[in-house]
Amino acid sequence: MTDASGTGEDGTGGADRGAELAANLAEVRGRIAAACAAAGRPADAVTLIAVTKTRPASDVRLLAGLGLTDVAENRDQEAAPKAAATAGLPLTWHFVGQLQTNKVRSVASYADVVQSVDRPRLVTALSAAAERAGRTLGCLVQVALDGGEGRGGAAPGDVPALADLVAGAPGLRLGGVMAVAPLGADPAAAFERLAEIAARTRDDHPGAGTVSAGMSGDLEQAIACGATHVRVGTALLGGRRAIVR
Incomplete structure (x- = not known):
């Protein structure tokens, strides 16, 4: 039996939800494989990250049981307890939201990757x-x-200096770049521009x-432009729900 959030009485998620997630995951993986084939890339060149915002920890456990290894959140107040509730699972946690400096200490305690580094003060x-957490x-x-119209991010011209700052900062490892395609814009053109910045x-x-780069609606365009990671929420988990504490 499940409650309104789709969570079973034992906190692991209902059988119906498990079947739903398995079907969704298979479909998304199929899209990724097809996009990779079209781009002449191996399917394992792209990592799928499940964006589980507004979804319960039981969904994270179900996805982990299906072999998914990467999970993302964009709000610390939701991510911190969810990460704690799934501690011990073989997961890589990504923080993808705009990050205020007063949340940094908490995020640094559970996130493995912070994808939204966009200013020098945040790097510091x-x-x-x-360093404080020994991580x-x-x-x-x-x-x-x-x-920079409200979705965060550094201006393209500021990326080289910011990347240098991250690379030289104790306790940090520069992994690369991230972007969201602008609303209403051609995602392919946006991702081509990101590919140029990534190459530099x-x-x-x-x-x-x-x-x-790339989410539920534009992951194919992102993969065609060289994305190594796609961040998928709706196509995997369905529409948003009320925030789960």
């Missing part, structure tokens, strides 16, 4: 928090492809090969 705060945090520089970043930092 993350470095201090990682090394992977970091992606978020690039604003829309002129790799020229300066050869180990920074991650390109996080």
